[in-house]
Amino acid sequence: ISDEAINTALEMSPKYIRNLHLPDKAIGWLDTASVKVEINEPESLIVRPEHIIDVISQESRIPKDMIYRDTSDRFSAMEADLGHRVIGQKEAVTAVAERLRLNKGPLKENHYAPDGVLLFLGPTGVGKTELAKAVAEFMFGDESKMIRIDMSEYGDGTVGIEKLIGMPRGIVGSERGGILTEQLRDNPYTVLLLDEVEKASPYLMNIFLQAFDEGWITDGRGKKVYLSDAIVIMTSNLGSENFKRYEKPLGFGQKTLGEIRQIKGEVMKSAETRFTPEFRNRIDEIVIFSPLTMDEVREIAKLYINKLQRTMERQGKIVEVTDAALDVLTEKGFSPAYGARFLKRHIDQKVKLPITNDWKASAKFIVDAQDGDVVVKTGEVMSLN
Structure with a gap:
């Protein structure tokens, strides 16, 4: 086993398969890589860094270039790929692509934070959920790699928290865990879609302050569940009534730049009124969608x-x-x-x-x-x- 392979295992250990810990995790990767090299490269029998990356990619089910964070080739056509699915939202697609390109690249500052915390604002039926699906497909290979939580069902803060993260240990039903935490534990490499987030209890939303900043949530049984490898996308119709003033017959019409800028400013004010500064400061990008022509x-x-x-x-x-x-x-x-x-x-x-x-x-x-x-x-x- 080369020193470079050992260093790669140690370097990648804090970033991937976070429910396992050192030294067992790194040793397991090295053992698995050794077996693969022995079978596939008997003439060499040297474990190199790329073999460790292969093992991590197989276990985490994410592309190798994402592990290397060498995303320049993959992300170069991201706007075009997303734009094929999401029509009429060029500005939104560009904003999302630029943010993910930054957060998934080699200059990400906090490797424990989610790979993106985005808030999508805009009228119903303009592509917010479709863009979330497109991101899941682009980043993880399948639009089904998405956990969708309808936040309108969580208006009651106390009950909602128990549903999301599970009940404390010792209480009947605690073994089932929470809807959110169990899905994240099983699918850490995912898009977490929090739909209609403005309808959730502000008390409940406090559990996400730590998650967006430090990349983990403590479930009802006291165990950490990580969001570090997830992309969090929240959707909201806040301020959508502002678009109605500019509707043309049948709701269609060409959008003028001045109209859209004014509406987006009013929508942003609605978000500032609804969400606390502490919450907004943990959002990487607020993306406002336009009505469709x-x-x-x-x-x-x-x-x-x-x-x-x-x-x-x-x-x-x-x-x-x-x-x-x-x-x-x-x-x-x-x-x-x-x-x-x-x-x-x-x-x-x-x-x-x-x-x-x-x-x-x-x-x-x-x-x-x-x-x-x-x-x-x-x-x-x-x-x-």
């Missing part, structure tokens, strides 16, 4: 349609959607009150369900507009521009 909602509809087309192609089927049908889906699937939240559901009902019902009737389906509604036909394929 009609063109942007149409692009979101195209994303859903393209995903459906890929799914059908894998099963030997083809679906084409006319521009007229896409326009109807966009207008009927959007609500000024709920943004694009129900757009996917509308496409499911108007496109996917009819295709499913007639699945065996044809290998080709055409989605068109007729009398202000969407119709699905079987027959010749038409092109979508």
Whole structure:
């Protein structure tokens, strides 16, 4: 075993698999690496730093470049990757990418703090949750690598804390642990999404002050649970009523720079009123989302349609959607009150369900507009521009 490998194990030990401790953790990595080298490189039999990184990557299930914190190549296209999923929020995507690039890079100052504490503000249905999912997929390889907590269920501080971190040892039910702490213990490399955070009890939110600063929470049984490898994203609709003053007919319209700046300033004031300075000071970035224009909602509809087309192609089927049908889906699937939240559901009902019902009737389906509604036909394929 090379000295460099030993030093790598010692250097990485405080940063990864935090529920294990020195010296057992480093010794375990060295032992595992030795076995792998003996099997895969019998002509060498020298354990080097890259072998230790391989073991840590396998055990933690995170990419090796993230362990090295050599993220320049991976993060160079982060804005583009996130932007493919999140339409109409270029400023938000850029702010998130820059913050994560900094916190996941080699210059992160506090390795115990979470890899990002972000607050997403904006109207319903504009992409806040979608961006959180996109971050999970980009950072951890799968959008399911996300723990989602509906904070509107935690208006009662005392009861809420017991639900999140578990009850004290000795009380009936303490063995079950807390909803938050047990999931973090099982999935430390994750996006922690605290949805509608403004609806939670301020008393309950105090447990996150230490977590955001020092990277751990003490559960009901007195054991530490770490957030050091998590990215915390909070969402809130605070101040969204300010956007309504600038709504165009049907809630659509081009956003002017002056309008958006004024609205974002008012939204920020709402956040300052709701959250204490101590809480705000522990947030790395407050990201304000803009309302969507009609063109942007149409692009979101195209994303859903393209995903459906890929799914059908894998099963030997083809679906084409006319521009007229896409326009109807966009207008009927959007609500000024709920943004694009129900757009996917509308496409499911108007496109996917009819295709499913007639699945065996044809290998080709055409989605068109007729009398202000969407119709699905079987027959010749038409092109979508």
